[in-house]
Structure formats: C-alpha cells, structure tokens
Amino acid sequence: MPTFKLDDRDIEFQPGDTIIQAAHRAGVDIPHYCWHPGLSVAANCRMCLVELGPPPGRGPLLLDVLRYDAKTGEYVKTKKPKLVPACQQPLTEGMEVKSQTSEHVAEARAAVQELLLLNHPVDCPICDQAGECRLQDYWLSHGANKKRMRDEIVHKPKAVSFGPTIVYDAERCIVCTRCVRFCDEVVGDHVLDKRERGNLSEIVLAPGRQLDHAYTLMTEYVCPVGALTAKDFRFKARVWFLRSVRSVCVGCATGCNSYTDFDPRNQTVYRYRPRDNERVNKFWMCDEGMLDYRRIHTGRVLAAQAGGKQVAVDAGLDAAADACRKIDPNTSAVVLSAQHSNEDNFALLQLAQRLGVTRLFLSGRPEGEGDDILRSEDKNPNRTGVIGLCGLQTPGSFKDFAALAEQGNLRTVLALGSDAELPDRASALSKIESLVTIATHQGPFVKAARVVLPASSWAECDGTFVNRDGIAQLSERAVRPQGQSQPAWKLVAGLASRLGHDLGYKRVADVQAALAPQERSGAAVQEAGATA
Amino acid sequence: MLKRTNYLSHSYDKPDGHTLAAYEQAGGYRSARKVLSTLSREQVVDEVKKAHIRGRGGAGFDCGMKWSFMPKESKKPHYLVVNADEGEPGTFKDRTIMERNPHALIEGCIIGCYGVGAHAAYIYVRDELHLSKARLWAAIEEARAKGYLGKNPFGKNYEVEVYVHTGAGAYICGEETALLNSLEGRRGEPRLKPPFPAQVGAFGCPTTVNNVETIAIVPSIFQVGGDEFSKLSALHEWNDGGVRLFGVSGHVKKPGIYECAVGLTLRELIYDLGGGIIDDRPLLGVIPGGSSCPVHLPDEIVDVPNDPRFAPYNGKSVLDLPMGVDTLRGVGGMLGTCCAIVMSDAADPVLALHNLMRFYRHESCGQCTPCREGCGWIERILDKVIEGRGSIEELNELHEIASNITGNTICAFGDGAAQPALSFVRKYRKQLEDYILRGGQSQTRTLEA
Numbered sequence: 007m008p009t010f011k012l013d014d015r016d017i018e019f020q021p022g023d024t025i026i027q028a029a030h031r032a033g034v035d036i037p038h039y040c041w042h043p044g045l046s047v048a049a050n051c052r053m054c055l056v057e058l059g060p061p062p063g064r065g066p067l068l069l070d071v072l073r074y075d076a077k078t079g080e081y082v083k084t085k086k087p088k089l090v091p092a093c094q095q096p097l098t099e100g101m102e103v104k105s106q107t108s109e110h111v112a113e114a115r116a117a118v119q120e121l122l123l124l125n126h127p128v129d130c131p132i133c134d135q136a137g138e139c140r141l142q143d144y145w146l147s148h149g150a151n152k153k154r155m156r157d158e159i160v161h162k163p164k165a166v167s168f169g170p171t172i173v174y175d176a177e178r179c180i181v182c183t184r185c186v187r188f189c190d191e192v193v194g195d196h197v198l199d200k201r202e203r204g205n206l207s208e209i210v211l212a213p214g215r216q217l218d219h220a221y222t223l224m225t226e227y228v229c230p231v232g233a234l235t236a237k238d239f240r241f242k243a244r245v246w247f248l249r250s251v252r253s254v255c256v257g258c259a260t261g262c263n264s265y266t267d268f269d270p271r272n273q274t275v276y277r278y279r280p281r282d283n284e285r286v287n288k289f290w291m292c293d294e295g296m297l298d299y300r301r302i303h304t305g306r307v308l309a310a311q312a313g314g315k316q317v318a319v320d321a322g323l324d325a326a327a328d329a330c331r332k333i334d335p336n337t338s339a340v341v342l343s344a345q346h347s348n349e350d351n352f353a354l355l356q357l358a359q360r361l362g363v364t365r366l367f368l369s370g371r372p373e374g375e376g377d378d379i380l381r382s383e384d385k386n387p388n389r390t391g392v393i394g395l396c397g398l399q400t401p402g403s404f405k406d407f408a409a410l411a412e413q414g415n416l417r418t419v420l421a422l423g424s425d426a427e428l429p430d431r432a433s434a435l436s437k438i439e440s441l442v443t444i445a446t447h448q449g450p451f452v453k454a455a456r457v458v459l460p461a462s463s464w465a466e467c468d469g470t471f472v473n474r475d476g477i478a479q480l481s482e483r484a485v486r487p488q489g490q491s492q493p494a495w496k497l498v499a500g501l502a503s504r505l506g507h508d509l510g511y512k513r514v515a516d517v518q519a520a521l522a523p524q525e526r527s528g529a530a531v532q533e534a535g536a537t538a
Numbered sequence: 539m540l541k542r543t544n545y546l547s548h549s550y551d552k553p554d555g556h557t558l559a560a561y562e563q564a565g566g567y568r569s570a571r572k573v574l575s576t577l578s579r580e581q582v583v584d585e586v587k588k589a590h591i592r593g594r595g596g597a598g599f600d601c602g603m604k605w606s607f608m609p610k611e612s613k614k615p616h617y618l619v620v621n622a623d624e625g626e627p628g629t630f631k632d633r634t635i636m637e638r639n640p641h642a643l644i645e646g647c648i649i650g651c652y653g654v655g656a657h658a659a660y661i662y663v664r665d666e667l668h669l670s671k672a673r674l675w676a677a678i679e680e681a682r683a684k685g686y687l688g689k690n691p692f693g694k695n696y697e698v699e700v701y702v703h704t705g706a707g708a709y710i711c712g713e714e715t716a717l718l719n720s721l722e723g724r725r726g727e728p729r730l731k732p733p734f735p736a737q738v739g740a741f742g743c744p745t746t747v748n749n750v751e752t753i754a755i756v757p758s759i760f761q762v763g764g765d766e767f768s769k770l771s772a773l774h775e776w777n778d779g780g781v782r783l784f785g786v787s788g789h790v791k792k793p794g795i796y797e798c799a800v801g802l803t804l805r806e807l808i809y810d811l812g813g814g815i816i817d818d819r820p821l822l823g824v825i826p827g828g829s830s831c832p833v834h835l836p837d838e839i840v841d842v843p844n845d846p847r848f849a850p851y852n853g854k855s856v857l858d859l860p861m862g863v864d865t866l867r868g869v870g871g872m873l874g875t876c877c878a879i880v881m882s883d884a885a886d887p888v889l890a891l892h893n894l895m896r897f898y899r900h901e902s903c904g905q906c907t908p909c910r911e912g913c914g915w916i917e918r919i920l921d922k923v924i925e926g927r928g929s930i931e932e933l934n935e936l937h938e939i940a941s942n943i944t945g946n947t948i949c950a951f952g953d954g955a956a957q958p959a960l961s962f963v964r965k966y967r968k969q970l971e972d973y974i975l976r977g978g979q980s981q982t983r984t985l986e987a
Contacts, residue, residue, distance in 0.1 A: 049730050050905045052946050069953075070870060071941035072960050074934055081937060081964040083870070088945045094730055117942035121911035154935060157918055181904060200725065200904070203708070205914040207904035 010101040025092035040182035041093040044289040055089040059102030116149035125159040135232030137245040169217035176208035179233035185225040251482040256387040257295040261473025262287035266484040308489025311458040327504035343423025344370030344386035347469025353495035360507040368401040391472030408434040424449030461494040462487040541799040545758040558680040561641035569760035574694040582653040588764030590779030595749030598863030607736035614743040616656040623712040626828035628879040631783040632750035636670035640677035646753035709901035714747040728949035772801025773862040785877030786812040805857040819882040827874025830954030832961030887966040892920040898955035906947040
C-alpha cells in the first residue's frame with residue numbers, strides 16, 4: 007500500500023484517498039468542522055488546512071502577507087506558504103503533510119477558530135451542545151485566546167422551529183452545510199439550503215416545507231456545533247453527566263449501531279446516538295430509532311402479577327410454575343419474541359425442551375414503514391436470530407397461533423414479550439386458559455395473562471440481536487433493571503428451577519456460553535464496536 | 539509606451555456603431571469567415587497562443603493556453619462561457635464593448651466556440667447592464683438573420699449558437715466557477731478546484747470561461763495574425779501581447795476607456811489619457827486595475843534586482859513601469875482589469891479603504907470561514923475608525939486578519955479582499971493612525987461630500 011508522511015508518521019492510504027480520509031482511518035484527527043466521512047467534501051470551514059511539502063523540483067507556492075514590527079512601527083512584507091484543505095487534497099505516494107508541526111498551519115487554524123467565534127453568542131451555559139461542541143474543543147486546542155472583537159455580534163434568528171424535531175439557532179451556526187448535504191445526499195430531500203451572503207448566511211427551510219423526513223434527528227447529530235438541537239433532548243441533560251454504552255437499536259430489523267446515553271445518577275436513558283458501522287448503518291440512524299429510547303421508560307411492566315393482583319416476583323414465579331406443571335404437550339405452546347435478545351429466547355427454548363413443549367410460535371411488533379436507506383418494515387430487532395435458534399423447527403407465525411387459540415385448543419401458553427404481530431387478532435388470546443407472559447412492556451399478552459413476570463428491557467441487560475442481514479451484534483447494558491424487573495433469561499431460569507430443571511444460568515455469560523455454538527452456526531457474530 | 543489603437547473601439551464614437559452594418563463596414567465578420575472556412579481547430583488555438591492574449595478579466599491567464607486545455611475529443615458537449623459579470627469596482631471596460639461594439643463579441647464567440655470545440659456560447663451578463671443586454675440581444679438577432687449564427691455559419695457545417703444569460707447582481711458570480719453555478723441555476727458559490735472548468739464546467743461538461751474583452755479581441759488576432767498582433771505590445775517579450783482597453787476613473791480630468799497597445803505606463807494613463815489630475819493636485823495613490831489590486835503610491839520605486847527583465851525599470855517610479863501582468867506582479871502589485879482608480883490628495887484613503895471593505899463584506903459569498911467573518915471584522919474595525927471610536931490596538935489587528943484570509947479560501951475573492959486591505963494599511967498607516975488619534979482629515983466622514 008502506498009504511504010504518505012503526516013507530521014512524523016508514515017501512514018498508509020488507498021488510491022483516491024484525501025489526506026483527511028487516510029488520517030481518519032489511521033485514527034489521526036485532523037481538526038475539521040464541515041468534513042464528514044459520509045458526506046461530500048465542502049471544504050468551507052478551512053479548519054483542516056495543512057501544509058504540503060513542495061512538489062519535487064519546485065519551490066513552495068508563497069503568498070504575500072504582512073507582519074507588524076511594533077518596535078520600529080513598520081510593516082514588514084513577508085511570505086507564507088499556500089495551505090491546502092486536507093479534506094480536498096488527494097494523496098500521492100510519499101507526500102509530506104504537516105498538520106501539527108507547521109507554525110503556518112497553527113496560525114491559520116487559530117485564525118479560523120477565532121473567526122468562527124467572532125459572531126458566535128458564546129452562550130455555552132444554555133446550549134445543549136456544550137460538552138460535545140467542536141467550537142469548545144478546538145478553541146481549547148487552537149489558541150484559547152480571549153475574544154478580541156468586543157462589539158455587538160451580528161444578530162440572526164434564534165430558536166427557529168425547523169419541524170417537529172429540530173430547532174435552529176442561526177447565531178450559533180457556522181454554515182458548514184453538513185445538515186444541507188446530509189438531507190441532499192443521504193435522504194434525497196432538498197429541504198434545507200443556505201440564504202443570504204457573507205456573515206449574514208444562515209440555513210433555511212425550503213419554502214412551504216418543514217424538516218419532516220424520517221431522518222431529521224441526524225441533522226442535529228451531524229451539526230458540529232449547537233446550531234441544530236433536538237426538541238426531544240433540549241434542556242433535559244448536560245452531556246458531561248451522561249455515560250454511554252455501545253448498543254444496538256431495537257426499533258427495527260436493521261440493527262443500527264448506537265450509543266445509549268444515560269445518566270447513572272438517576273438511571274435514566276436520555277438519548278440514542280448513531281455509532282459508525284460501515285456494514286450496517288454507516289453513520290446514520292432514523293428518527294424512529296433514535297427516539298425509540300423512550301420505550302425504555304414508558305409502558306413498562308415493572309412488577310409481577312398473578313390472578314389480577316400485583317405480587318412479588320418470587321410469588322409470580324411460583325404462580326407461573328403452578329401453571330406450567332399442568333402442561334400437556336398437546337394443548338400447550340411457547341411463544342418466542344422477535345423483540346427479545348438471543349439470550350432470552352434461547353433460555354426459553356431450553357425450558358420448552360425440558361417441558362416437552364414442541365409447539366413454537368414467534369411474535370413481535372407489527373410491521374411498519376420501511377425505506378431503502380435504513381428503515382426495515384419489520385420492526386423487530388431479532389427475528390433472524392430467533393429463527394436461527396429454532397434450527398430446523400421453524401416457529402409458527404402469530405397468525406397460526408391466534409387461529410389455534412381461537413379454536414380453544416390452547417390451555418397453557420408460556421409467552422415471551424407482549425406484542426401481538428397482528429393487533430386485530432389479539433382478542434384470540436383471551437381464549438387461552440392459562441397464559442404466562444414474561445414481558446418488558448404492556449400489551450395484548452400481558453392483558454390476557456394469568457401470570458405476568460416483569461422482564462428487563464434491552465437497555466438493562468446485555469443481549470445479542472441478529473439483524474436482517476444475519477449479523478449478530480451485542481448490545482450492552484446501560485442502566486440497572488427497572489422496578490422489580492429481571493432479565494427474561496433469569497426469570498426463565500428461576501421458573502425452570504421451580505419445575506425441577508436446572509438450566510445453570512447465573513450470569514448472562516452463562517447463557518451466552520451455552521448459546522455460542524448455536525449462534526455461530528447460523529450467523530456471523532459481530533462484537534459491539536468491532537468496527538469504527 | 540503610449541500607442542493608441544482602435545481594434546475594438548473603432549466605432550465607439552459612431553451613434554450606430556453597434557449595428558451589424560457598421561461592424562461589417564469596418565471589416566467585421568471577415569475573421570470568423572476566414573477561420574471557419576480555412577483553419578482547423580488546432581490552427582485556431584495555435585494562432586491565439588501566438589498572440590499572447592493574457593486574460594482581460596484580471597487573472598491574466600494566457601487565453602490560447604486556456605483553450606488548449608479543452609479535451610480534444612469528448613462524448614460530452616463543450617461550452618464557451620463569456621464572463622460579462624463586470625462588477626469589479628472601478629472597472630467599466632466590458633460594458634463599452636457590449637454597448638458599442640457587440641458584434642466583436644459575437645464574432646469572437648463564433649471563433650472561440652470553434653477553437654474550443656463548442657457549439658454554444660453563454661454570455662453571462664451582469665443584471666444591471668441593461669443596455670448591454672439589449673445590444674447583445676439585438677446583435678445576436680442580426681447575426682442569426684444573416685446566418686452567421688445557426689446551423690451553417692459562413693457555409694461551414696459547424697453549428698454555433700450564442701445565448702445571453704443574465705445574472706442577479708452578485709459580485710461573486712464573476713468568479714468563473716460561481717458563474718457556472720449561477721448559470722446552472724444554483725447558488726452562486728465558487729466550486730472546489732480541481733476539477734477545473736476545462737474538465738467539468740457548465741452542466742458537468744468541458745467549458746472555457748473567458749472575459750468579454752478577451753473574446754472580443756480574438757477576431758482582431760485573425761485580422762493581423764497572431765505574431766503580428768502580439769508584437770503590437772511593448773511587452774511582447776514578456777508574453778503579454780496585443781492591445782487592450784485601459785480605463786481610468788477617479789480624480790482625473792478625462793476619465794474613460796482608452797484602447798492602447800499593452801505596455802502603457804500608469805503615468806501615461808493618468809496624465810496623458812486621463813488628462814492629469816483634477817485641479818492639478820498631487821497624486822495620492824492609484825489602484826491599477828479594479829479594487830482587488832494593491833494600491834500604489836507615486837513615490838514607489840521599482841526594485842526587482844533578481845529578475846534581469848526589470849533592469850530597465852529598476853530605480854524608476856512604479857508609474858513609469860509598463861502595465862503588464864508580469865511587470866506589476868513582479869513589484870508586488872496586480873494588473874487586474876487595467877482600469878485604474880486614481881486618487882488625488884483630495885481623497886481620504888481611510889474612507890476609501892472603508893468603502894472597499896464595506897463592498898467586500900457585502901459581496902463575500904459566505905462559504906469559507908476566513909472570508910465570511912474576516913471581511914466583516916475588517917469593515918467593523920474601519921467603521922469604528924472613521925466614527926472616531928477606533929483604537930491602535932484594533933488597527934494592529936487589521937493586517938493580521940487580512941493575512942489570514944489570504945490564500946485560505948476556496949476562490950480568489952479572499953485574496954481580492956485581503957490584498958487591498960494589506961496594501962492600504964501598509965501604505966496609509968499614518969492616515970489611519972491620524973484618524974484614531976486626532977479624528978482624521980474628513981469633516982463629513984463620508985466619501986460622497
């Protein structure tokens with residue numbers, strides 16, 4: 007592979023790479039605002055300027071500039087090399103690039119940084135971007151000077167609602183056009199553009215439009231400063247109090263890689279952010295997915311129920327064991343959940359095997375809207391995984407299950423998850439004599455259940471999900487189990503031990519160890535964060 | 539060397555000089571006929587190369603060289619785009635061609651299209667130039683009626699069409715790639731280069747962008763021959779050939795456009811053609827070619843010891859240096875559009891600088907950070923200086939801001955804004971200080987009074 011020299015380091019590059027691309031791949035950050043690995047090159051922020059060694063056999067291109075000699079009171083004519091933006095300059099073999107080691111680069115970047123903050127309101131104390139703002143980061147690393155311009159800044163529109171999800175502050179905007187390019191190039195919806203000229207420039211909506219496509223929150227995420235903020239997250243939390251875990255979005259079968267940001271003090275999840283994965287979601291997530299974190303805290307089942315009353319989890323498990331003791335393979339069934347992880351489903355499958363239940367069904371959330379960018383119509387994160395776990399015995403559909411229940415052929419059913427894939431057929435559940443539901447959320451199966459066991463959500467325990475392309479991905483635990491809930495595999499293990507079967511699961515690692523051979527046979531496991 | 543010519547301006551003083559009849563009477567369209575009926579595309583480019591026409595729009599790039607960058611063969615159509623977005627402060631030469639000799643431009647377009655392999659030429663005219671547009675439209679109609687434009691110009695099976703496209707009054711659209719964006723109906727912002735227009739220009743096709751005067755002078759090349767035409771210039775040896783329109787405005791007795799051979803000196807332009815300075819006052823400074831060029835003082839001395847070509851001029855005043863692309867570049871200046879702005883000592887250089895920077899702040903497209911914010915900052919500091927609220931501390935920031943705009947932007951607008959600022963603060967620092975410390979010489983603090 008060809009190499010180039012960045013400061014004192016030799017870095018490999020692929021033909022066609024720009025300097026910043028190759029450096030990014032090698033894990034070297036060249037400061038930038040407008041460049042984004044997933045978007046076209048705009049080269050307008052001028053923060054990534056670097057100095058190139060002169061081409062062989064030629065001197066460097068020099069430009070006339072001035073210095074002021076305070077002692078003599080005279081200006082001194084001087085020269086500086088022409089700098090190039092690292093985001094635009096293609097690499098050639100042996101190219102010498104100075105980024106950290108050039109005084110001219112340092113001066114140019116400090117100047118860009120100062121100019122970006124020239125008309126910026128510097129309202130960090132009330133800005134949601136504070137703590138993850140490039141203006142703050144680069145100010146510290148490039149100059150960290152006091153503001154020299156002491157006049158009133160150029161005032162522009164503030165708190166402009168761009169649509170149902172996004173608010174725009176033109177004074178904080180550095181007009182890098184990342185949001186415009188994202189909408190144009192990824193979503194294919196030219197809803198944003200620039201208006202006015204010079205230091206009056208601002209981002210505007212297309213006339214008569216709102217920012218209302220399916221990926222609006224990504225504009226906030228690609229915005230390197232606090233110009234675009236999400237209505238959902240505004241004024242809710244300061245990012246330096248949040249911790250992040252690497253998670254997988256459970257909003258649909260795409261399995262976008264995400265970060266779950268939560269506050270460890272109150273064990274509350276505040277948002278999802280996309281996590282780069284070239285194979286799955288590249289750099290993006292959809293609004294539906296990014297707002298899906300809200301389900302962690304809403305509509306939850308947080309206590310066990312038996313016979314219509316709230317009971318302790320142990321009592322619930324006892325009641326569930328009582329129901330399961332009557333299991334007759336001819337009139338019983340187990341319902342697996344495409345919403346739950348491989349771990350949860352695998353534990354339940356093990357129990358079904360021990361109990362001799364052979365009728366397996368699979369339910370999940372109903373279908374929704376999909377597109378060619380990221381969103382799947384299948385709104386369940388682990389259908390592929392569950393079907394893989396069942397091996398040759400493909401589970402029946404919810405439609406078949408509802409038909410069987412409607413006929414009154416089901417006495418005892420052990421169900422994971424509360425979702426009915428066909429909501430209009432959910433009434434059939436009431437025909438089941440004894441329904442035991444292990445669920446995270448309220449829903450048809452909980453409503454019809456005799457015994458309900460509260461399961462922890464995806465954010466409260468580690469779990470593996472296999473996306474539509476068969477990629478198995480680990481989602482890490484963020485917060486502690488809420489209410490009385492426990493991981494579903496743990497509830498299953500507790501139920502099994504009451505029925506005289508020891509599954510041997512004490513920790514999630516035990517389940518994963520038992521699961522590993524099966525999982526590997528069906529799908530390529532991808533560790534969380536395996537790709538940048 | 540003062541040598542008046544009339545290749546372009548032969549009918550400037552005739553009331554109907556803009557008509558086809560007058561143009562043909564003066565020998566018009568003979569060059570296009572000759573080119574299309576006798577020469578190949580390569581021969582055309584070679585002849586233009588020999589004439590050493592340096593781009594008249596300000597950058598001074600060799601016209602024939604530019605034409606030769608166009609692909610020899612390509613699947614996509616080629617375009618010739620004529621930059622008639624003349625908006626540089628102090629520059630008013632292109633409009634005289636379009637208003638009084640539009641057929642020279644049309645004929646140049648025919649030859650230019652043939653030379654770059656294009657079948658369509660777009661003339662991008664600044665919106666405010668209403669008479670220019672009307673004259674061009676009329677000229678295109680006349681030429682088409684005669685069959686000079688259309689399927690078979692001069693009997694040659696080589697279709698040429700010329701279209702006039704009006705801008706919307708943005709200075710930045712005079713930058714060639716911003717012009718192409720505007721022509722395509724996009725926001726007028728300069729594009730990243732490379733790719734250059736010769737590879738990816740208008741509508742993604744190979745395109746040559748030339749200034750009005752550059753194209754309009756092309757027929758004259760074929761009248762006298764490339765070499766001969768180049769030799770009209772006193773700077774033929776500098777590869778800076780032919781004749782061009784010199785403009786002079788400001789505090790001169792006879793402001794206007796004068797056609798001369800290249801190699802005229804600033805002194806000749808100001809005192810001979812311009813008739814000297816109003817009230818015969820002393821000269822304070824002159825901006826040689828549009829506001830983006832550094833200003834020159836009358837007492838500036840040419841001192842370029844390491845270039846032998848400057849030997850005859852070293853030690854002389856800059857005013858006596860022949861005006862050429864490379865001569866002025868050599869002394870740290872810029873020839874630009876060759877339309878000089880003359881300031882007598884009645885002018886206030888501080889107010890002049892403020893006026894210039896106000897223009898650049900207003901016209902910066904806002905793409906690149908240094909230019910977008912830097913131009914605004916410079917204007918603000920000057921605002922305060924002329925209002926008597928300035929400080930030496932801020933004055934000392936001006937050159938630093940301008941130096942950090944220079945070279946750090948996508949297009950040359952940044953340099954065009956920074957260079958006059960740098961030259962003004964360097965050369966008129968005393969006047970600037972005077973404003974800050976003693977309130978300055980102006981009673982009104984405006985340029986108008």
